[in-house]
Amino acid sequence: MPQRFNSSISVLSRSVLLLLKNPTFIFLCLAGATEATLIAGMSTFGPKFLESQFSLSASEAATLFGYLVVPAGGGGTFLGGFLVNKFKLRCSGIIKLCLLCTVSSLLAIFIFFIHCPNMPMAGVTQMYNGSTLPGSQLNLTAVCNAECGCLQETYSPVCGSDDVMYYSPCHAGCRKVSENLRNGKKVYRECSCIEKTLLHGPGEAEAGKCTSPCAKRTLLLFFMFVVILFTFLSSIPALTATLRCVSDRQKSFALGIQWIVVRTLGGIPGPIAFGSMIDKSCLLWQDQCGEQGSCYVYQNSAMSRYTLVTGLVYKV
Incomplete structure (x- = not known):
């Protein structure tokens, strides 16, 4: 029994070593981790972003974000697999497709340069008589x-x-x-x-909140849709490239290692990174018996700026 255990450990260590010597696999794992960071961060704070920018209730913002994510995420995933199958892409072609998707979403993310103005709030964004605080x-x-x-x-x-x-x-x-x-x-x-x-x-x-007359609403929603679409479009091609860049005997093990990397480096720190950056734009905090709670009101311009910076850091 100990000999069999030692043999299993030896095989496992050799498998890990082979994967570490595969640069294509390593870069695909790191790319997947960065994309997972953005997906996890935006899925957590995307509704909060829409709620603040468009002065919506939490339920309205969550519903609107769902209308964006479901068709963009589902459509992007389906389209990615369709393109790989349609054009019979090899590993190098798949990686080029993933790179194209990443560059496209990177360009679209600059939409966060624009923002909707805050609705005036007495005592928070202005004095009760309308003057500046x-x-x-x-x-x-x-x-x-x-x-x-x-x-x-x-x-x-x-x-x-x-x-x-x-x-x-x-x-x-x-x-x-x-x-x-x-x-x-x-x-x-x-x-x-x-x-x-x-x-x-x-x-x-x-x-309830006052309705925001923001004229940039349609533009913001469209480019957010584009960012989500191209982010998910690269998911199936990246998975296919992972399976093709390793040997047949290592495919299952490689997928397991990749998901560990993606979850550990992407899925877990994503919401933390986005949350810490977005909280810097908070104007009004909840007061719970002298303790700071959640944020009630955000500064929209700062929120867009910090979202852009976080997205660029992980995209680049």
């Missing part, structure tokens, strides 16, 4: 809500009739609540921090 210091308390005793732990954004968002109905100085029969959302009335646009007196607010 002094020293970019958050100040959720104003004369209009000073006597309301609002708690910062209760984050429930509302959109005022003045197209400004407020941290909560309390922070907007609202006194009455009713329900909008058209969309079922709560409508808060007699809000002392909101002025009516036509008549003098307190305005009203509706539960």
